[in-house]
Amino acid sequence: MAKWGQGDPRWIVEQRADATNVNNWHWTERDATGWSSDKLKELLMAVRVDGEEGTCEVTEVSKLDGEASINNRKGKLIFFYEWDIKLNWTGISVTGVKYKGHVEIPNLSDENDASEVEIRVSLAKDEPDTNLTALMRKQGALRIREAIAQYISTLKTEFTQGMILPTANGVSHTGVPGIKPKTDVQTAQTNASVTCQTTGVKIPTCKVTLKETFLTSPEELYRVLTRQELVEGFTHAPASLDPTKGGKFQLLGGNVSGEFMDLEPEKRIVMSWRFKSWPAGHHATITLTFTDKGGETELRMEGRGVPQSEEERTKEGWKRYYFDGMKQTFGFGALLL
Template sequence: MAKWGEGDPRWIVEERPDATNVNNWHWTEKNAGPWSQERLKELLDNLKISQNGIDCKITEVEKIDGEATANNRKGKLIFFYEWDIKLKWEGLLAGGKDKVKGEVNIPNLSEENDVSEVDMTVTIKSSGDEAQRVKAFMHNVGKGVIRQQLAEYIRSLKEEFTKGLILPKKGEDAPKPDNVKTITSGFNKKINMEPIVDRQQKQIGCKLDTKNIELTETFQCRAQEFYDAMTRIEMVTAFTQGHVKMEAEKGGKFWLFGGNVTGEFRELVPGKKIVQYWRYKQWPDQHFSEVTFSIDEKEDHTIVTLKQDLVPSAEVDQTRANWKRYYFDSIKRAFGFGAFL
């Protein structure tokens, strides 16, 4: 096994003509938001949906709110996108007198759900039998056509941003998207880390019994890379697979897993140490533990020691399991820190 600083080819800058991101090893990110908005408008605006004498058309893309990013780590692409889309449409029944107008709302187009599972609501502004028949057509047929366009957006997003993120290796003229492994942030499911309610848990006015936790985990990465995974908001978003609020500075707050984990940074030493006040939502109100990550880079791996003080005794086993599942295993899976390529 190659050792850091002793010829490991992943770190040889000369292998890339432009001397950047050797073998696509480091985390890189591109903002795909503006491109995505234009692409979605291109695919949806003036979209015609016709069948069995009913003609409908998307007349306006009224709203596209959200964001999209494309990330590269070890030649793997991780795409994040979350869009709230509102469309205006109109349709006419064969032989009908008046056009039927309405809206299509798509509140959450994201990588967490397959396109076939994306919520889509069809509404109309008029009433009557003709209007209901056109609405039923848009519900039964129109949704399928719109989903095809959304699937095309996702396909083209990955194709477009593969080109810019996966850099050519020595001797290659251009990137080869077909040979790149593309993954999303998870298994089409958000990690929510919902509390398990213990109805016999706490009694107000009683002294809280606490214990300490100590865990040690090995990561195949540089110390700075693990530090970045815990403090850079885009990387924390990647392994938690959900919305993140974070200010990585002394006194800065963080909010993870849908608000089930909150806290504050107390000390930050890049590549060496992270100290946090940390609490789980179901713990007694205002009770925080103190978590210290000690990061120790070795010759060909990094050892992380976690020490957590003042964990409610009833929560020790669950908290220990959550560190392993939601933090350590998720970080390894998201960034490839579990084994060398």
């Protein structure tokens, strides 16, 4: 365990006086997760179809797991969203018989067009066969795709207000597909943005996944990660944290900071998380999942939105300052040499 002031300089770095995000030169990011959750529920709950067989409508959004964000780099907007959705639907036949079913949308993401999103329609367990299933699979799925397309369109228009700052010549660039530029200069810049995306330079971030087993219970491991004095114990550095939804935290003397997005005791912690050395305003989403292995706990760390240039350093930092630190300090397992 490195002492405070030692170790990787990307984890322990001094405050820079010139770390100013001038004209959005660095990446800036806006979290669209909460807004997207509300918008998707609003649009999907409005889905209703009528046919000769009867009427079907979405009655509940039973699962809505995922995240969304918008990044601005030099006046170009880049959208990220990934959702796993489950819906409940109810159908009423022309004779007045009521049926219940489910809809699964497992791959709503920025990698797929709305027309490519998989939609699985099924009847609930023990429900008898009905022609309403076919109505929901055809017309219902069509309405669901329309709702998804509207969500994507609204995300790229209404939610992006204020994301673009004027450039040196006073011209703002949207970088949003579907918005026609007004001048030849803007046309050239928009085309450059599209070329950049199609050649693979879309989002210079990556997904980081780590897994470690600790010789303790999920309850104790969760407590170690959410109690200030215990966090200071295994990081050997000043820390402050408010382990509630929306609560802020700072670790390693302020070199790591963020906000708790969701906490489920003994099961899951979701954080908006960043290094001080990352581009101003940029956060990754870190999800910690606890799995009880009977006397042991498997902790899985998944980080989305980690800068690609920081991938290996982020992995090494989590291994050293979190995993190895907890094992050394609290005796949760022998370190691998």
